Amino acid sequence: MEQKRYGHFDDQHREYVITDPQTPWPWINYLGNEDFFSLISNTAGGYSFYKDAKFRRITRYRYNNVPMDNGGRYFYIKDGDTVWNPGWKPCKTPLDFYECRHGMSYTRITGRKNGIEASVLFFVPLKKWAEVQKLTLTNQSKEVKQLKLFSFEEWCLWNAATDMENFQRNFSTGEVEIEGSTIYHKTEYRERRNHYAFYHVNAPIQGFDTDRETFVGLYNAFADPQAVMEGKPRNSHAHGWSPIASHYIEVTLQPGESKDFVFLLGYIENEQDEKFEAPQVINKKKAHALIAELDTTEKVDKAFAALCEYWDALLNIYKVKTGNDKLDRMVNIWNQYQCMVTFNFSRSASFFESGVGRGMGFRDSNQDLVGFVHQIPPRARQRIIDIASTQFPDGGCYHQYQPLTKRGNNDIGGGFNDDPCWLIFGTVAYIKETGDFSILDEMVPFDNQPGTEVTLFEHLKISMDHVIKNLGPHMLPLIGRADWNDCLNLNCFSWDPNESFQTTENVSEGTKAESLMIAGLFVVTGKDYVALCKKIGKADEAARMQQAVDAMIEAVKKDGWDGEWYLRAYDFYGRKIGSNECDEAKIFIESQGWCTMAEIGAEDGMVAKSLDSCKKYLECEHGMVLNNPAFSKYIYEYGEISSYPEGYKENAGIFCHNNPWVIIGETLAGRGNDAWNHYAKILPSYVEEKYQTLHKVEPYVNCQMVAGKDAFRPGEGKNSWLTGTAAWMWYTVSEFILGIKPDYDGIRIDPCLPETATDYTVNRKFREAEYEITIHPNGSQKGVKSITLDGKPIDGTVIPYSAGKHTVEVTM
Ligand code: GLC
Ligand code: GLC
Numbered sequence: 001m002e003q004k005r006y007g008h009f010d011d012q013h014r015e016y017v018i019t020d021p022q023t024p025w026p027w028i029n030y031l032g033n034e035d036f037f038s039l040i041s042n043t044a045g046g047y048s049f050y051k052d053a054k055f056r057r058i059t060r061y062r063y064n065n066v067p068m069d070n071g072g073r074y075f076y077i078k079d080g081d082t083v084w085n086p087g088w089k090p091c092k093t094p095l096d097f098y099e100c101r102h103g104m105s106y107t108r109i110t111g112r113k114n115g116i117e118a119s120v121l122f123f124v125p126l127k128k129w130a131e132v133q134k135l136t137l138t139n140q141s142k143e144v145k146q147l148k149l150f151s152f153e154e155w156c157l158w159n160a161a162t163d164m165e166n167f168q169r170n171f172s173t174g175e176v177e178i179e180g181s182t183i184y185h186k187t188e189y190r191e192r193r194n195h196y197a198f199y200h201v202n203a204p205i206q207g208f209d210t211d212r213e214t215f216v217g218l219y220n221a222f223a224d225p226q227a228v229m230e231g232k233p234r235n236s237h238a239h240g241w242s243p244i245a246s247h248y249i250e251v252t253l254q255p256g257e258s259k260d261f262v263f264l265l266g267y268i269e270n271e272q273d274e275k276f277e278a279p280q281v282i283n284k285k286k287a288h289a290l291i292a293e294l295d296t297t298e299k300v301d302k303a304f305a306a307l308c309e310y311w312d313a314l315l316n317i318y319k320v321k322t323g324n325d326k327l328d329r330m331v332n333i334w335n336q337y338q339c340m341v342t343f344n345f346s347r348s349a350s351f352f353e354s355g356v357g358r359g360m361g362f363r364d365s366n367q368d369l370v371g372f373v374h375q376i377p378p379r380a381r382q383r384i385i386d387i388a389s390t391q392f393p394d395g396g397c398y399h400q401y402q403p404l405t406k407r408g409n410n411d412i413g414g415g416f417n418d419d420p421c422w423l424i425f426g427t428v429a430y431i432k433e434t435g436d437f438s439i440l441d442e443m444v445p446f447d448n449q450p451g452t453e454v455t456l457f458e459h460l461k462i463s464m465d466h467v468i469k470n471l472g473p474h475m476l477p478l479i480g481r482a483d484w485n486d487c488l489n490l491n492c493f494s495w496d497p498n499e500s501f502q503t504t505e506n507v508s509e510g511t512k513a514e515s516l517m518i519a520g521l522f523v524v525t526g527k528d529y530v531a532l533c534k535k536i537g538k539a540d541e542a543a544r545m546q547q548a549v550d551a552m553i554e555a556v557k558k559d560g561w562d563g564e565w566y567l568r569a570y571d572f573y574g575r576k577i578g579s580n581e582c583d584e585a586k587i588f589i590e591s592q593g594w595c596t597m598a599e600i601g602a603e604d605g606m607v608a609k610s611l612d613s614c615k616k617y618l619e620c621e622h623g624m625v626l627n628n629p630a631f632s633k634y635i636y637e638y639g640e641i642s643s644y645p646e647g648y649k650e651n652a653g654i655f656c657h658n659n660p661w662v663i664i665g666e667t668l669a670g671r672g673n674d675a676w677n678h679y680a681k682i683l684p685s686y687v688e689e690k691y692q693t694l695h696k697v698e699p700y701v702n703c704q705m706v707a708g709k710d711a712f713r714p715g716e717g718k719n720s721w722l723t724g725t726a727a728w729m730w731y732t733v734s735e736f737i738l739g740i741k742p743d744y745d746g747i748r749i750d751p752c753l754p755e756t757a758t759d760y761t762v763n764r765k766f767r768e769a770e771y772e773i774t775i776h777p778n779g780s781q782k783g784v785k786s787i788t789l790d791g792k793p794i795d796g797t798v799i800p801y802s803a804g805k806h807t808v809e810v811t812m
Helices: 167-173 212-216 285-293 297-315 325-345 362-372 377-388 419-434 437-441 456-468 516-535 539-559 589-597 606-618 639-643 656-668 672-681 684-690 725-737
Strands: 007-010 015-018 028-031 036-041 048-050 057-059 074-079 082-084 097-103 106-113 116-123 130-139 145-158 176-179 182-185 195-201 207-211 243-253 258-269 276-278 318-321 703-706 717-720 740-743 746-749 760-766 769-776 786-789 792-794 798-800 804-811
Touching (some): 028 097, 028 106, 028 325, 036 130, 048 258, 057 258, 074 116, 082 106, 116 297, 130 297, 145 195, 145 258, 195 243, 195 285, 207 212, 212 243, 243 258, 258 285, 297 325, 325 362, 325 377, 325 684, 325 725, 362 377, 362 725, 377 419, 419 437, 456 516, 456 539, 516 539, 516 589, 589 656, 606 656, 656 672, 656 703, 672 725, 725 740, 740 760, 746 769, 786 798
Parallel strands (some): 769 804
Antiparallel strands (some): 007 015, 015 097, 028 036, 048 057, 074 145, 116 130, 145 243, 176 182, 207 243, 318 760, 746 798, 760 769, 786 792
8 A cells, every 4th residue: 555655765865854744743853972962853843951851851842742742942934924934833834845854963954935945954063062953044035035033942940850740849940041142041050950051042132032921922822922923022031930042033134145043052060169150140151162162154064064974984884785775774874873872862762752751771771782882882881881880789680770870770670580681692792892801800889889899790690690590490580570571570460550560569479480581581691601701711600601501491492382482481370471372472472582592492493483483473564563362351460561452562562672583583593584574574664665654653763663463553653763673673684684793703704684685795894994795695595605805715704803904705
C-alpha cells in the first residue's frame, strides 16, 4: 500500500528533509553533544537543558499537551496583517514553502510567506553552553517590506518535575533582569542556585516582554499572542507567575535584501562568592563573554563549520560502500548518529521520555556504549568507570544513576540480576576497540563511597560471581526483580495498581524464578571474560570461569530446552515460562537471542531449531515480536509483561532492541539470508520507504517498539530515538553482517551476508590505523576463504594491528 510521504533522505548533506509540517507525530532532532542539550521538533517545538533534563531544565515544555508539541522556540513574523512562523507552528498560517532539515546535531527550518523567506539554523556549538538560533530574513518580493519580528522562549523554573507541580510556590518565585538586548532568567538565584540563563539577540531591540500573561494574554494562546497580534510589545517585567523571554525587532528589508539575526539561549554557572555584581543583581561577566564569542554571523558560521567537521571526523571512522543506498545511509549516517544521541541521553529525554522519570540505566548504558565506543573512546571509558562506581560490593548494582550526581538511584534500587553481566559486555567492547587494557587497573569505588576502591577488573570478577552465587534449583540464574525484560517480574505479585512492578516486592525467599536470558548472557559474556583473563595472564581465573560457563551450558541443555526452542524462565514456583505447555506466550525472543548467540547446543541442532522457531512464531511483516501468542490476561505471577494489551510493548510488541540478538544468532549460524531479512524489516530506511504514515514516528531512527501482529494496528511505532536498538543495530550490521570486528590484536573479518550481496568496501579507522577493506562475497553467505593485507596473504581471519594505512582484500 502506497502511503503518504512527509519527507526524504538527503544523503549528501546527511539530512532528513521534512517537506510537510503536519507529520504523523512530531519528528524531532537533538542538538548538543556534551553538557548543553536541546530537543527540537520539525516545527521548532521542544526544550533545552543543561546535563540533566530533570534538575536543570532551562526552557519549559508540556508533555501530553493538546495540541501535541506546543511550546518551543518561536519566531513570529508580522507582515502587515499576516502573522506567521517559519516552522508553521504555533500560528499555523499556511506557508508558501516549508522545509525542515534535520542534520547531524543541527536543524534548519525554512518558511516562506508573501515574498519573505525566514530560515533558522539551530545548533549548539561545540563546548558551548548555548543554543544558537541564526535567523536569516530575506525579502524575495519586489517591494520594500516592514516587518515586526518577535522571538519567544518560556523559562522552566529549573526543576522540570516541580515546575509542573508546585504552583503555590512557583507562581511567586519567578525573576528576570533585562539589559540591552539580553533577557536574563534568575529564578531562585537569590538563594541556592548559582546558575542563570539568558536569551540574547545581536541587534538593538525596540521592545521586549518577560511576563507570559502580559505577552500572550490570559485568554489567548501561543498561536495568537496579544502582543504579536497587535504588533506591540508590552515591555513587561516578570515578577512571579511565568517568566518568558521575547524580543521585539522592527525590520526593514529592501527587495532582494537579506538580514541575519543571531539569537542565543545560554546557561551560566557562577562561583558562590562571585554571584552578584550588586545587591540582587546577577554577575553577568560570563554571559557577556559567551555572547561575545557568538555575536556575529561570521563567528556563528565558524562555530557551525566546526560542528560539521566534528561530525565528518566521527562518521569517517567506519564507512561502508555497498551500492545499496538504504543500507549505506543507515550505517554511515543515521545509525551512528542515533548511537551518539542514545549514549548521551540514555533513556532520559525524548518525546516519549519526559526527562523527569529516569536517569542512566546500568544495563542500558553498557549496551549503548557498544554503539558509541568507536566514536569517542575516552568518553566511553569514563562512562564505564561511572557505571562501575555504582556497583555494590556483592556485584549487584543500582539499576539507574542520575547523570548530574552520578549517584545510584535509591528509588529504584538494585536486584535486577542481569545488570552485572553488562559491565563485562561494555568493558570488553572498549578494550577491543582501543587496546587500552589499563582501564582494568583503574581504582573504582562501590556505591561511590570513597575508600572502597578496587580495580575495575575486580568489579568484572564480582559481576560474574554475582550470577554464579545466585543460581536456582536448575542451576540457572535467579532472575531477581527482572532480567533485561523489565516487565517479567516473577517475584513481585502485585494486585495494587499504585505499586510499581519494578520496585515493589522482590520475594527472594523460596523463589525458584530462573532466567534463560541471563543464562545465555552469562555464557556470552563469560566466554568474553575467559578470553580476557587469558589475554592478561590470569590463567587460573580463566579456568575457574570456563568451568562455570560449561556448567551453565549443561544446565541450559538439560533444563532450558523445550524441544523446538529455549524456555524463557521458571516462575516463582518452578513452573515453565515460554514453553509449548503454556496456554499463551509459548515462546519468547530473549532466550532465543541469547542462547543462540551463546551457541548453546549448536552441535545438537538446538540453535538451528530455535532460529527456525523464531521465523515460524515470532516473525511478522514488521519484525519479530517479543512473545507469541500474546498474553490476553493479567497473570500476577508474571507481572508487568501481562499488563499490556496484546501486541504492545513487552507483551508481544516488536521490541526492536531484541531483534538483533536473533539476527546475530543467525549470522553465527551462517544463515545470511535469514539474518538480512530480519534486519531489513526493522531498518528505518526500509520502513521509511513503505510505511511513513502507519509507522508514525521518525523514519530516520529506530524506535523502541513497533506494534506487533497481535496489536490493533500492527506496524505503528512508538518510543522513538532513545533505545538500545540503536547500539544493537550498529553492533549487528557493523560486526556481524558486514563482518568488521575489532579484536584485541587487530580486526577480525567475518561477514555473514545474503547470497545476493555484491562486492563492498569498508573504510575503518582503528586505533592509529586506517584500513580499506574490500570484500568479495562471491555469492557466499558466510566463510572467509582468503585475506590479503597490503597485497600479501595472511593466515586466519584477524588482520594484525599495525599503525598506518592498509589495504585489505577478502575473498569469501
Ligand atoms: C527498556 C529499558 C531497558 C529494558 C527494556 C526491556 O528499553 O530501558 O532497560 O531492558 O526496556 O524491558
Ligand atoms: C521498560 C519497559 C517499560 C517498563 C519500564 C519500567 O522501559 O519498556 O514497559 O514500564 O521498563 O522501568
